[in-house]
Every structure is written in C-alpha cells, then in structure tokens.
Amino acid sequence: MLTRILKQRLAVSFTCILLMYAGEAGGWGFFAHERINRLAVFCLPPEMLVLYKPQLEYIRVHATDPDKRRYMVAAEAPRHYLDIDVLDRPPYRQIPRSWQEAVARYGADSLQCNGILPWHLEKIMYMLTKAFRERDQQRILQLSAEAGHYVADAHVPLHACSNHNGQFTGQTGIHGLWESRIPELLADAEFDYWAGKAHYISDWRAYVWQIVTESGLAADTVLQKEKRLCEQTPPARRYAYEIRNGVLTRTYAEGYTKAYHQLLEGMTARRMKQAIAAVAACWYTAWVNAGQPSLKELHHTSLTESELQEFEQLQQRWTQGRMLGRAE
Numbered sequence: 001m002l003t004r005i006l007k008q009r010l011a012v013s014f015t016c017i018l019l020m021y022a023g024e025a026g027g028w029g030f031f032a033h034e035r036i037n038r039l040a041v042f043c044l045p046p047e048m049l050v051l052y053k054p055q056l057e058y059i060r061v062h063a064t065d066p067d068k069r070r071y072m073v074a075a076e077a078p079r080h081y082l083d084i085d086v087l088d089r090p091p092y093r094q095i096p097r098s099w100q101e102a103v104a105r106y107g108a109d110s111l112q113c114n115g116i117l118p119w120h121l122e123k124i125m126y127m128l129t130k131a132f133r134e135r136d137q138q139r140i141l142q143l144s145a146e147a148g149h150y151v152a153d154a155h156v157p158l159h160a161c162s163n164h165n166g167q168f169t170g171q172t173g174i175h176g177l178w179e180s181r182i183p184e185l186l187a188d189a190e191f192d193y194w195a196g197k198a199h200y201i202s203d204w205r206a207y208v209w210q211i212v213t214e215s216g217l218a219a220d221t222v223l224q225k226e227k228r229l230c231e232q233t234p235p236a237r238r239y240a241y242e243i244r245n246g247v248l249t250r251t252y253a254e255g256y257t258k259a260y261h262q263l264l265e266g267m268t269a270r271r272m273k274q275a276i277a278a279v280a281a282c283w284y285t286a287w288v289n290a291g292q293p294s295l296k297e298l299h300h301t302s303l304t305e306s307e308l309q310e311f312e313q314l315q316q317r318w319t320q321g322r323m324l325g326r327a328e
Helices: 002-021 029-041 046-052 056-069 074-080 099-106 108-114 117-133 137-154 174-190 204-232 254-263 267-289 305-320
Strands: 239-244 247-252
Touching: 029 056, 029 137, 029 174, 029 267, 046 137, 046 267, 056 074, 056 137, 074 108, 074 117, 074 137, 099 108, 099 117, 117 137, 117 204, 117 267, 137 204, 137 267, 174 204, 174 247, 174 254, 174 267, 204 254, 204 267, 247 254
Parallel strands: none
Antiparallel strands: 239 247
C-alpha cells in the first residue's frame, strides 16, 4: 500500500515539475543532458542494450539528478566543474592526476573550492563497475544516468574555467547561452548526433583529463568570441522576451544565438556529440572491466520504498530550495 501511494505521489509531483521547469537546470540544461544520455544508449552493443533500451526513459529523466542534488547537498557543486586555470597554466599538464597527489599539493579545501570533476569521474567509474559486478540493476541504472551527467559537464569549456559565467568580464549569462540556449534552438535542425559505437577506454584517468583539458583550452575562445559579438550588437538585438513556464523571461535573442554559434564554428554541437560518445564509452568500459556480466538476469530491479522516498525528497528540495554552492 505504501509503495503504491509513494509511486502515485512521485508520478504527480514529477509531472508537475516537468511542466514548471522544463528546460531549466545547471550544466547543459535539461534538454541537452537528457538528450546526451538518451542518444548514448544507442551506441551500446546488443549485450548492453538488453538492459539500457527498455530503461531508456529512466536513463534520460535521471540525467539531471546531480543538478537537482545541488539544492540539498552542499558537497555536490564541486563535482560538476574544475577551475583548471586557477590550478595551472596552459597546456594544463602540471596538475597531479591522482587525488592523493592533488590534495598534497593544493589541499582538500582548495580543491573543493575550485572543483573536483575529473577525480569524481574516477570515483563514478569505480562505483559503476562495482554495480555491474554485483549485478545490481537499480545501481547500474542510477550510476549510469549520473555518470552521463558528469561526463557531459566535462565537455563544457565553462565548466573548466574560473570565469565560468563571464562574471569577471561583464559577460554574465554566457554559461547558459553556450550550453543551453544554443542546443535548445539549434540542436534539432543543425546538430549531427551519430557518435558511432561505444569504445573501450583502457586508461580512464587519462581520457577524462584529456576531455577536461580540451574544455579548459577552449574557454578563452568561448568568452572572447561572445565578447566581440556583444560589442558589435546593440542590446535590443542581443536579448528577447519569451514565455517560459508561464513567466515572461529575458533570454538571448534567436538571431544573436545563431550568430554566436556560427562564430564558434559549431563548437557546442561538436562537444555535445563528443559527450554522447564519451558517455557510451564510460558505460561500456565499466561493463567490460566488470567482466561483461549478462544483463538479462539482475537483482534489485525496482526502487525500494526508501529509494522512492529519497527521490521524491530530491524533487521537492529542487523545486522549493536554493542551490547550494556555486551557481552557474
């Protein structure tokens, strides 16, 4: 009886949340995070599709759970970024790759302040591999969805830059312009999504650091090109007003967004496609490292009552609360 009531309440509350907040989130935004996770599923081999394809909706919807957790867990925010320019200079090769060495050099407090994304992705890979070994379906799905979120965040240049929202250069709002507004307006018409078959990553640590480093090196381009476009465009043409979730909201104008996308020569589209491939590679690598267990017969195949309650609390805190830690 309790399980049925919780499921009914969860369905109602989650439907309301989707209607009220569609398209709003940190990171890539709901639209892109959900699409990245969804499309990554189709890169997987048949042996994994037997689990992932029937659970496609779960993988998609729960792609945004890490952002929602930022409204209830203070320690969540640093997992989404790394201020690589604070810790090192280009080409960013001097930052210790191991967590222990990084703590010894910078201190744990400094790392929490400047972000821990690449190290958190190592932890996520360990946890997902363990879930595969234990044949725990719910943990596999939960960690796959959340791993997809963090891997996608690593592909965002402004998640690897201390000037993460243009706050130091008079460009406040550029974060959402690059990773949310461009995909929402242009992804369906202009983006190429096919990322190919999932590949095994033999050195996950090196792979993650390559992604984050590439993002950090691209941050200056993201900022400089928008600055130049802004200086050439009067405010009346930079912004527009749209009804979002029943509220009149100022956002970047469609023409301005398209012009910025062209100046970037499709960078957002490329990074999104690379994120799809990397998410699939993450899931596939964890499965291979776990010994390629059969995914046809698993246990813990549905949420327990406590897990349902935890997820409902996550939705409530997200809708009613205030983001803890650094906001993008």
